[in-house]
Amino acid sequence: MELVERWPVLDRHEMAAVWLQVWVDLGRAARTIDAYGRGLAEYLEMCERLGVDPLTAGRADVAVYVRELTRRPGRLGVNVVSIESGAGLANATIQQRLVPVRLFYDFLMEEGVRQSNPVGRGRYTAGRTFGGGQRGLVPRLTKLPWIPTDEQWLSILDVVRSESARTRVMLALAYDCGLRREELCSLRTDDLDPGHRMVRVRAETTKNRLERVVPYSAVTGALLSGYLAHRATVSRMRGALFLSESRRNHGQALTLWTWSKVVRRIALAAQTPRFSTHTTRHLCLTDLARMGWEIHAIATFAGHRSTESTMRYIHLSGRDLSARLAASMSQLHAWRVAALAALDGTGQ
Known part of the structure; x- marks a missing residue:
């Protein structure tokens, strides 16, 4: 009933409501359910509007939906999808919109309602990974994460220097431990081990449900100690580590949205609008790659299930390319020296 109330279009499409309820019953995170529900409702509304x-629905019908997405301005304004378009949602956003549609058709195939998936992720085989030779409707663009330059980072730190103790320690932990936004905001007092300077990132707060324990530096430890003393003036109760100090939610757990607003304000003040709550994680993992950490060690630290995600930071750091360039230049240098040495006596 609650799902139908949130997305009335599901009440008119029984299989869609059943599909979303399956994900609820499987215990998927509330944010995942919300994204799936909104995405599928949007697609179903388009189908109703076009009489489909x-x-x-076939591949051509889904293509119409994709066309609408590529022409729709983003929430913060137009976003260039291609040089020619000048408008439309970003490639990554379009990919996200297609996920619930693709999963819905996977479900219909599993239930025997239809034989193929029009979204084009490949032939479906129950119990196996999706794949196949069929190309998706939208080519996936893989871009490297954005990280600030040293000058931009210093500008950000200049702004943060005048922020509250809570903001300073949150930014320090976000970078030092490579934490995602939800992981950071969900930290509890009993997740800390100050004696060993370690933080436990609980599985239920992570993107892929993998628990991990990560260290933090002595500098961050000093900031954390100062914040804990300040936190005691707000509340002495154990529980959420970072608390709101607003009059309306005083002593309550700081929300993801409040932290996003804080970081956005810092970004604008530092004149680095691309800086976000995820930038500190990107910067941390890139710095680890620059320092020569082995890829599996970075993946474990980051909580990546696969090293494919970790490889983005190896590429971004330029570590492998630099090593290869140095090796090739060394060989080239040796060859030139050998060639010069061969000149000895040849002119006599």
Whole structure:
């Protein structure tokens, strides 16, 4: 009932409501359910507007939906998808919008309602990874994460220097431990081990449900100690580490949205609008790659299930390319020296 109230279009499409309820029953995170529900509702509304039955829709019908997405301005304004367009949602956003549609058709195939998936992720085989030779409707653009230059980072730190003790320690932990936004805001007092300067990142707060324990530096430890003393003036109760100090939510756990607003304000003040709550994680992992950490060690530290995600930071750091360039230059140098040495006596 709650799902139908949030997305009324599901009440008109029984299989869609059943599909979303399956994800709820499987215990998927509330944010995941919200993204799936909104995404599928948007697609179903388009089908109704065009008189298309979603149970029998073909690849051409889904392509119309993709076309609408590529022409729709983003929440913060137009975003260039291609040089020619000058408008439309970003490639990554379009990919996200297609995920619930693709999963819905996977479900219909599993239930025997239809034989193929029009989203084009490849042939479906129950119990196996999706794949195949069929190309997706939208080519996936893989971009390296953005990280600030040294000058931009110093500008950010100049702004943060005048921020509250809570903001300073949150930014320090976010970078030092490579934490995602939800992991950071969900930290509890009993997740800390100050004696060993370690933080436990609980599985239920992570993106892929992998628990990990990560260290933090002595500098961050000093900031954390100062914040804990300040926190005691707000609340002496154990629980959420970072507390709101607003009059309306005083002593309550700091929300993801509040932290996002804080970081956005810092970014604008530092004149680095691309800086976000995830930038500190990107910067941390890139710095680890620059320092020569082995890829599996970085993956463990970051909580990546696969090293494929970690490889982005190896590429971004330029570590492998630099090593290869140095090796090739060394060989080239040796060859030139050998060639010069061969000149000895040849002119006599």
